[in-house]
Amino acid sequence: MSIVRRGRSAIRRIAFGDTLIPQEFTIALREPQQEISVWLHGLGDPIDVTRRITTACCAPLTIGVSLDEGQRLGRSRFHALLLFCERTQERRVLGEIRLASKTILPLDGSELILFNVLGSSNYCLPKPRLWAHFVSQAYSNWRNLQSFDVKMTALELRAAIVTFIRPHPLGLVSIVTEAGGNIFPMNLMGELGNGYFAFALKDSRLAAHLVEREGRIALSTVPMPLCSLAFQYAAHHTKESIDWDQLPFPLKLSKEFRIPVPVSAPRVREIQVDQVHKIGSHTLFVARVISDERFSEELQVHVVHGFYQHWRLRGQREALAASVAADSLNKRGLAAS
Structure with missing residues (x-):
């Protein structure tokens, strides 16, 4: 390593210490x-x-x-x-x-x-x-x-x-359309009480327009073995439809809307859109929860910022390093199923 590179590495260690970890961090x-x-x-x-x-x-x-x-x-x-x-x-x-x-x-x-x-x-x-x-x-x-x-x-x-x-739970949105349907991840969402639920999708992506057009979705929480697939399916935000038969996990139909959802989902909510608000980069959907089924207490994927993950494991260098490695495996498709 050259003197310049060693100098830069030393400066980074002084400035950042052990805080140079992914900003988007997955935890169970x-x-x-x-x-x-x-x-x-x-x-x-x-x-x-x-x-x-x-x-x-x-x-x-x-x-x-x-x-x-x-x-x-x-x-x-x-x-x-x-x-x-x-x-x-x-x-x-x-x-x-x-x-x-x-x-x-x-x-x-x-x-x-x-x-x-x-x-x-x-x-x-x-x-x-x-x-x-x-x-x-x-x-x-x-x-x-x-x-x-x-x-x-x-x-x-x-x-x-x-x-x-x-911590934000990661969700998989399933939707059925005339073209067939789609499934994609989402984490900008939250309960509002009194049976209401809200979520936001980028207005520049097709997924937001599919939801606005159809008005109903099934929202599944994501068990850890499906984490990497959920991240891969971010590409589906730009697709009109996908081939359900090509998904590498078994599906079942949701309770009322009969929308395909992962069999392994610990929780599935069916959601009917009531209000649509185009705010800026995102479209806000305000909806009602039509059904809410819990199937297991299995650990689920949540997304936090790396700063908070560092706080969670402060003073535990080995645990922090292990969590960084686990996060990388979760996102890249190598997590054990």
């Missing part, structure tokens, strides 16, 4: 996850919105929070704060996002409030490490900006990282 958890709670501040007493929150759009970054009627205290415009906290006894705050309300979508017995993002703070890494990553990310984004189909500001990117402190 039971759903619903029990590691992180999310609290909304700004409307009187803090409100637990862990299971009533979703990302509605990436550019502009828009966060949706569902509240029961009356919780908004009659305010049409207000500022709020989201705190992402450990569920351990210490209840440490690992991240926060500062918000400004912009739109209120009425639901039956509740409402979905869409927020703009004003700023964020991330406490998963020490500040010097965090800013080393931010500077590196800004430089990389500047060099590759023209290749991005979703262009987010630095403020939005940092806040989006905080949203993935809360």
Whole structure:
């Protein structure tokens, strides 16, 4: 290794330490996850919105929070704060996002409030490490900006990282169309309470238009053995249809809609779209859950940010290295089935 390369490696070790791990990280958890709670501040007493929150759009970054009627205290415009906290006894705050309300979508017995993002703070890494990553990310984004189909500001990117402190379950969407149907992964989604569910898909991809046209999907949670396939099927977001017979796992039909879903899915929900909102880079779908079946308590794929994974395994170098190797296997199709 040349002197220049050795110097660069030394600088990277000093700046980043052992935090240079994948930003999109897969972990195995039971759903619903029990590691992180999310609290909304700004409307009187803090409100637990862990299971009533979703990302509605990436550019502009828009966060949706569902509240029961009356919780908004009659305010049409207000500022709020989201705190992402450990569920351990210490209840440490690992991240926060500062918000400004912009739109209120009425639901039956509740409402979905869409927020703009004003700023964020991330406490998963020490500040010097965090800013080393931010500077590196800004430089990389500047060099590759023209290749991005979703262009987010630095403020939005940092806040989006905080949203993935809360583990996001990975889902496989099945849809039946006149052309046959499709199956593709999704993780920008969340329960809204009172039987409502929301999810966001890139408007530039065909998948969003298929869902808008058909209006109903079956959503399967992903067991760990199907993780790599779920990542491969991201390519299906641009397809009109796929050949169901070519899928390398057995299928069954969902309860009401009779849509093909993986036999091994621990949970399957059938979802009927009620509202469609084109916000920016993404289309937000607000829907009702028609059926919800749980078949097993098997561990399921969740996606977190690498900063949070480093926090989870802080001080455990061997465990962190093993998790990085496992994440690579999960995504590349070598996980044991």
